[in-house]
Amino acid sequence: xxxxxxxxxxxxxxxxxxxxxxxxGALVLRGEAGIGKTALLGExxxxxxxxxxxxxxxxxxxxxxxxxxxxxxxxxxxxxxxASSLMARQRQALLAAFGMAExxxxxxxxxxxxxxxxxxGLAEESPVIVVIDDAQWVDRPSSExxxxxxxxxxxxxxxxxxxxxxxxxxxxDDAGLPELPLAGLDDDAATALLDARxxxxxxxxRGRLLAEAAGNPLALVELAAALSEDRGISRTLMPWLPTxxxxxxxxxxxxxxxxxxxRTILLIAAADDEGDLAEILRAAxxxxxxxxxxxxxxxxxxxxxxxxxxxxVRFRHSLVRSAVYQAATPSRRLAAHAALARAxxxxxxxRAWHRAAASPGPDDDVALDxxxxxxxxxxxxxxxxxxxxxxxxxxxxxxxxxxxxxxxRSAEINFDLGDAAVARRQLAEAKSAKLEEGERLRLTLWMExxxxxxxxxxxxxxxxxxxxDQLAGAESDGAALALRALWPLSIGCWYGNPAQETxxxxxxxxxxxxxxxxxxxxxxIAACADPVEEAAWVVGAMAExxxxxxxxxxxxHALGASMTAIWAFDLSWPFLCAAVDGLRLQGRLGLLxxxxxxxxxxxxxxxxxxxxxxxxxxxxxxxxxxGRPRWxxxxxxxxATLASERxxxxxxxxxxxxxxxxxxxxxxxxxxxxxxxxxxxxxxVNNLHGDAFEQLARVLDPSDIAYHPFVGYLGIADLIEAAAxxxxxxxxxRHFAQLDAMAEKTSAPYLKAMAAxxxxxxxxxxxxEPLFQRALKTQLSSWPFHRARLLLAYGxxxxxxxxxxxxxPPLRAAMESFDALGIRAFGEDARVELRAAGEAVAxxxxxxxxxxxxxELQIAKLAASGMTNREIGMRLFLSHRTxxxxxxxxxxxxxxxxxxxxxxxxxxxD
Numbered sequence: 001x002x003x004x005x006x007x008x009x010x011x012x013x014x015x016x017x018x019x020x021x022x023x024x025g026a027l028v029l030r031g032e033a034g035i036g037k038t039a040l041l042g043e044x045x046x047x048x049x050x051x052x053x054x055x056x057x058x059x060x061x062x063x064x065x066x067x068x069x070x071x072x073x074x075x076x077x078x079x080x081x082x083a084s085s086l087m088a089r090q091r092q093a094l095l096a097a098f099g100m101a102e103x104x105x106x107x108x109x110x111x112x113x114x115x116x117x118x119x120x121g122l123a124e125e126s127p128v129i130v131v132i133d134d135a136q137w138v139d140r141p142s143s144e145x146x147x148x149x150x151x152x153x154x155x156x157x158x159x160x161x162x163x164x165x166x167x168x169x170x171x172x173d174d175a176g177l178p179e180l181p182l183a184g185l186d187d188d189a190a191t192a193l194l195d196a197r198x199x200x201x202x203x204x205x206r207g208r209l210l211a212e213a214a215g216n217p218l219a220l221v222e223l224a225a226a227l228s229e230d231r232g233i234s235r236t237l238m239p240w241l242p243t244x245x246x247x248x249x250x251x252x253x254x255x256x257x258x259x260x261x262x263r264t265i266l267l268i269a270a271a272d273d274e275g276d277l278a279e280i281l282r283a284a285x286x287x288x289x290x291x292x293x294x295x296x297x298x299x300x301x302x303x304x305x306x307x308x309x310x311x312x313v314r315f316r317h318s319l320v321r322s323a324v325y326q327a328a329t330p331s332r333r334l335a336a337h338a339a340l341a342r343a344x345x346x347x348x349x350x351r352a353w354h355r356a357a358a359s360p361g362p363d364d365d366v367a368l369d370x371x372x373x374x375x376x377x378x379x380x381x382x383x384x385x386x387x388x389x390x391x392x393x394x395x396x397x398x399x400x401x402x403x404x405x406x407x408x409r410s411a412e413i414n415f416d417l418g419d420a421a422v423a424r425r426q427l428a429e430a431k432s433a434k435l436e437e438g439e440r441l442r443l444t445l446w447m448e449x450x451x452x453x454x455x456x457x458x459x460x461x462x463x464x465x466x467x468x469d470q471l472a473g474a475e476s477d478g479a480a481l482a483l484r485a486l487w488p489l490s491i492g493c494w495y496g497n498p499a500q501e502t503x504x505x506x507x508x509x510x511x512x513x514x515x516x517x518x519x520x521x522x523x524x525i526a527a528c529a530d531p532v533e534e535a536a537w538v539v540g541a542m543a544e545x546x547x548x549x550x551x552x553x554x555x556x557h558a559l560g561a562s563m564t565a566i567w568a569f570d571l572s573w574p575f576l577c578a579a580v581d582g583l584r585l586q587g588r589l590g591l592l593x594x595x596x597x598x599x600x601x602x603x604x605x606x607x608x609x610x611x612x613x614x615x616x617x618x619x620x621x622x623x624x625x626x627g628r629p630r631w632x633x634x635x636x637x638x639x640a641t642l643a644s645e646r647x648x649x650x651x652x653x654x655x656x657x658x659x660x661x662x663x664x665x666x667x668x669x670x671x672x673x674x675x676x677x678x679x680x681x682x683x684x685v686n687n688l689h690g691d692a693f694e695q696l697a698r699v700l701d702p703s704d705i706a707y708h709p710f711v712g713y714l715g716i717a718d719l720i721e722a723a724a725x726x727x728x729x730x731x732x733x734r735h736f737a738q739l740d741a742m743a744e745k746t747s748a749p750y751l752k753a754m755a756a757x758x759x760x761x762x763x764x765x766x767x768x769e770p771l772f773q774r775a776l777k778t779q780l781s782s783w784p785f786h787r788a789r790l791l792l793a794y795g796x797x798x799x800x801x802x803x804x805x806x807x808x809p810p811l812r813a814a815m816e817s818f819d820a821l822g823i824r825a826f827g828e829d830a831r832v833e834l835r836a837a838g839e840a841v842a843x844x845x846x847x848x849x850x851x852x853x854x855x856e857l858q859i860a861k862l863a864a865s866g867m868t869n870r871e872i873g874m875r876l877f878l879s880h881r882t883x884x885x886x887x888x889x890x891x892x893x894x895x896x897x898x899x900x901x902x903x904x905x906x907x908x909x910d
Contacts, residue, residue: 002039003196003217004189011180012044012161016053019127019159022885026150026160028135028172031182033319034218034247037163040182041131044161048129054122056130059314060137061321064273066353066389068382069097069111071142075130076118083114085121087870090114093587097141097380099349106381108141109625110587112148113877117870119149119158120879128158134318136168141382147175148625152878155885165318174627184215193217198224218317222250248323254303255324261296264288266305269313270325271336271357273350277311279343287339334358349373356392367396371406378413387413391426404433408443415446418590424450441471442481449485458501464489465509472513479513483521486510487558490529494565494710495670503530518544520559527562531710535566535746547574553582557595560602567713567748569602570782576602580615584875593623597631600638601674605714605750607785609821610849610857610908613642617854622877630668633659637674644682646850647825652682673699673711680715684722685825692722693731700735713742717754717786721793724761736762753783757790760797768797776810788817792830799837807837819844822908849908851893857907859886860894864902 002009008029015027029037045055058075080098083091093106094114122128132138132146150160150172162177164170185193190210194201201209201224213219255266261284268283269275277294285291297313300306305324307314315321325333337358344351352373355366374389390410397403407430414423427447435443448464468482475481490506492498506529514522518541526534542563550556557579563572576599583592596619603612619635636659643652660675676699683692696719698704699712716739723732736758743751756779760771772794780787795811798804811834818827824844831841849857855876862872869880869887876883891897894905 002036002043003193004185005036005040005043008040008180008182009043012040013047015159015161016044016048016051016127016129019153019157022155022157024123024153024156024158024160026153026162026177028177028179029161029163029182030166030179032166032216034216034317035182035184036217037165037182038133038317039217041133041161041163045129045131048127051127053127053129054125056119056122056128058132058138058142059318060132060134061273061275062137063271063353063357065137065139066385066392067139067273067349068141068377068380068385069139069145070273071132071138072111072115072145073098073142075132075142076115079118079122082118082121086114086117087874090117090874093381094118097382099376099380102379105379107587107589108144108381109148109589109877111141111381112145113587113874113879115145116149116152116879117873120156120881123157124881126157128156130158130160132160132162135162135164135172136170138170140171140384143171147171147177150175150177151625152882155882156879176624184213185217185220186215190215190217190220194220194224197221216247218319219247222247225250248319248326251305251317251320251323252327254305255300255327258299258303259296261288261290261292262299265292265296266300266324267328267332267336268339269306269315270321270328271333271340271354272313273353275313277308277313279340280313283336283339283343286342287335334360349376352389356396359396362398363396364398364401367393367402367406370396371402383413383417387417387422394426394429399433401434404430404435404443405439407433408435408439408446411446412442415450420450438471438475438478441467441474441478445471445482445485449489458499458505461489461502461505461509465505465512468509468513479515480521482513483510483515483519483525486513486525487521490525493529494531495708500530500533503533506530507534518542520545520550520555524555524558524562527566531566532742532746535568535748538562538566539568539571539747539749542568542571547578550575550578553579553586554588554591556582557591557598560595561598564598564602565710566746567750569605570749572598572602573606587877589622589877590626590628593619593626593628593635594631596622597635597638600635604638604641605783605785607783607788607821609642609645609785609823612638614854614858616642618858618876625877629662630666630671633663633668634671634674637671637678640678641681644678644685645823645825647685647828649682649686652678656682669705670708672706673708673714676706677711677715680718680722684718687829689722689726693719693726693728696722697731713739713751713754717758720758721761729762732762749782753780753786756780757783757786760790761793772797784817785821785823788814788821788823789826791817792826792833795830795837796833799833804837808834808839811837812839815841819847822847822850848894849906852890856886856890856893859883860890860902860905861907863887863899864905864907866903 015025018025029040031037045057049055056075058071060071064070083094086094090113092101092103093110095101096103096106097111119128119130153160162172164172190213194206194210209223213223255263264287265280265284268280268287272280281292297306297308301308304316305320307316337354341351341354341358344354352369356370359366370389370393374386374393377386377389387410390406394403394406394410397406407426411423411426411430414426427443430443444467448460448467451460471478471482486506486509493503493506507526510522510525523538523541527538547556550559556575560572560575560579563575576595579595580592580599583595596615600612600616600619603615616635616638620632620639623629623632623635636655640652640655643655656675656678660672663671663675676695680692680696683695696715698706699708699715701707716735720732720735720739723735739751739758740755743755756775760768760775763771772790775790776787776794780790791810791814795807795814798807811830815827815830815834818830827844834841852860858876859872862875869883872883873880887899896902896905
């Protein structure tokens with residue numbers, strides 16, 4: 001019975017009740033040690049099992065926090081036999097993560113999807129409760145998978161409940177999961193618990209115990225038991241100690257009275273990361289030289305310190321484990337890890353970590369063993385774990401042997417993971433260690449690449465270029481490595497405002513390193529480093545490249561994103577589409593989120609608005625999954641722009657305000673230009689032309705916080721039209737001249753099209769008509785959104801000159817185009833103008849697709865193409881059950897009753 005936890009138990013009961021109806025979820029219990037997290041987990045698990053649920057459990061152990069996927073393996077081990085039901089790619093990813101299959105290193109999210117599918121499959125037979133205790137000690141790869149699963153249980157008959165000790169930062173903190181903070185028991189509950197456990201306590205001692213336990217249930221139970229049994233604790237005087245320390249002392253007082261063999265086994269179990277009985281007994285024999293029996297454990301069991309469940313040894317509470325481990329002398333702890341390493345002769349990764357824990361100082365042999373474990377972690381798709389293993393190996397290495405090499409490799413992995421600060425620290429440490437000539441060059445290269453001043457200082461870029469040239473000549477892959485390091489520097493040039501000399505140096509360095517004519521990475525770097533000066537060359541070189549000639553989807557993404565950086569959205573499109581498909585296949589969610597965000601913005605400018613909506617929606621979700629919130633914000637601004645165009649002003653305004661606030665809070669000022677573009681488009685569709693001008697002009701004003709000249713050109717056609725329609729003719733003509741010159745200089749397709757669009761809007765009346773006609777016939781054919789807007793402007797121009805009959809065809813064409821694109825706001829403007837031109841126009845028929853969310857439309861299209869639920873789930877990183885749930889909602893919205901009818905439904909184009 002739990003005292004004083006009725007509210008918490010009701011919340012857990014509500015969670016499981018919702019899951020029975022197919023609306024599962026997750027909950028994080030957070031509180032200090034002993035506050036009752038484990039007891040609540042047990043109550044939830046037991047109640048669910050009594051109702052026929054399947055329970056999966058795992059407990060985080062501090063000593064296993066470095067073993068990749070150890071926690072996930074512990075959780076899924078009882079059901080791994082069901083992995084045969086998974087699709088081949090999912091099964092391969094999961095087994096490779098557990099070291100049970102060889103192949104290409106799986107991406108973490110591929111492992112996450114396989115785990116989700118396994119749980120979802122179980123839930124089809126009976127509801128599933130996933131219980132994770134001491135989640136703060138679960139290894140990071142497992143934690144990332146658990147967060148991935150937890151965010152996808154809302155359509156499953158499954159719940160996940162996790163317990164995290166107060167004061168620990170975990171991956172789960174950024175997962176957005178609901179939390180339940182646990183406070184101490186109130187006075188009545190604490191008194192009732194103490195009365196039930198120690199009714200005969202002296203009143204004075206009882207009062208002091210209640211006061212000092214501060215409602216901590218474990219402290220009340222264990223200290224009361226210790227007092228009742230008189231284990232050396234005075235009934236009248238207890239020196240003040242923190243609650244956890246006091247409880248640990250009571251556990252230690254029990255352990256101290258055990259036979260020597262039992263104390264040895266307890267220490268081994270505390271240092272162990274598996275709890276396997278045979279493994280613990282074998283290590284205990286190596287530690288003391290005598291073979292203990294299972295009976296040696298009985299005194300510890302009787303003392304309430306451990307529990308035996310079949311062949312598994314479990315501590316009654318994590319404080320027992322920490323108390324036993326910390327109470328041992330340092331030499332005894334080292335000996336325990338050494339004994340475990342001997343017992344784990346056939347488990348290379350775990351053996352390496354226990355050897356490291358047993359090492360009192362530098363040991364190159366142990367370091368090399370840990371390096372091998374790092375390579376295994378890479379093969380299992382756990383690069384963060386590999387980087388940590390290499391860092392630990394470096395600490396165990398002599399500076400004159402392997403330390404520098406290991407730190408350098410760890411830094412390179414952290415660079416790839418985006419942990420620039422960690423990489424910089426490790427490079428600084430490696431600098432004073434021994435390195436071979438090629439390694440020293442790589443070290444210098446990365447130090448220059450990660451020097452934030454490099455983006456703005458020509459001297460730093462020259463230093464980088466010198467090292468890059470040397471590395472290219474010294475190592476076979478030196479040029480490729482240097483280009484990889486140069487890429488983020490070029491991105492910094494695009495987002496920042498370096499001197500032209502800096503931009504020139506970055507481009508020239510890349511061109512010297514090119515591996516072939518029209519090297520994709522060189523084109524990408526040049527486009528981002530200097531869009532204005534290099535756009536014409538890059539656009540010309542793109543004629544030689546198609547997506548099929550670029551093997552790596554990451555390079556396809558870099559090339560596609562770079563084309564958007566020089567306003568060549570039509571050229572970027574096939575590369576972004578290929579990158580999205582390739583990154584999906586590889587399960588690289590972080591980069592996939594970026595590619596989808598780039599695709600969403602390209603689709604907006606290309607007039608592919610429905611596709612833009614699905615890409616932005618997915619980019620936002622996946623980027624948050626992958627811990628890349630800035631890309632999620634970029635995607636949210638694309639969604640806000642689309643909401644404005646649909647006439648959904650409330651959604652647009654709220655998204656813009658929320659996103660802008662978050663950008664300012666994290667200092668991401670370089671992205672504010674996208675927020676201003678969204679604000680400007682919002683004002684344009686509301687015919688607030690003065691406001692639209694003010695919003696968009698900010699992005700081209702060097703004194704404004706939102707200043708970004710390259711982003712500013714995305715909305716310059718809107719800016720010119722807003723100025724012209726607000727009567728600010730001088731500003732309209734000035735910005736048009738600016739646009740026309742930039743389009744001529746760069747040959748950027750989008751800028752040339754926008755110049756053709758804007759020219760008739762600023763031309764004198766006697767020159768405007770041929771400009772309208774020429775742009776509509778030739779220059780806007782690839783830009784349907786702006787073509788429809790120019791048709792509207794031309795029709796309006798004709799109508800206001802009382803050429804009503806001539807005005808009707810362009811206005812009608814504009815209306816039909818906006819309807820086809822799903823852009824209600826501009827479509828309504830066209831209807832108003834058409835009625836004013838004397839043509840009766842009915843209101844548009846409701847579009848059934850408007851009732852679908854972007855994700856539902858995406859699922860409907862995939863299902864209509866013939867893909868199964870499992871195939872759709874693999875593509876969209878959802879369980880097959882979630883896909884089925886969405887299809888069940890989609891059918892009535894489309895007025896159909898079966899999957900087969902989807903193929904006949906009009907699901908729209910782009």
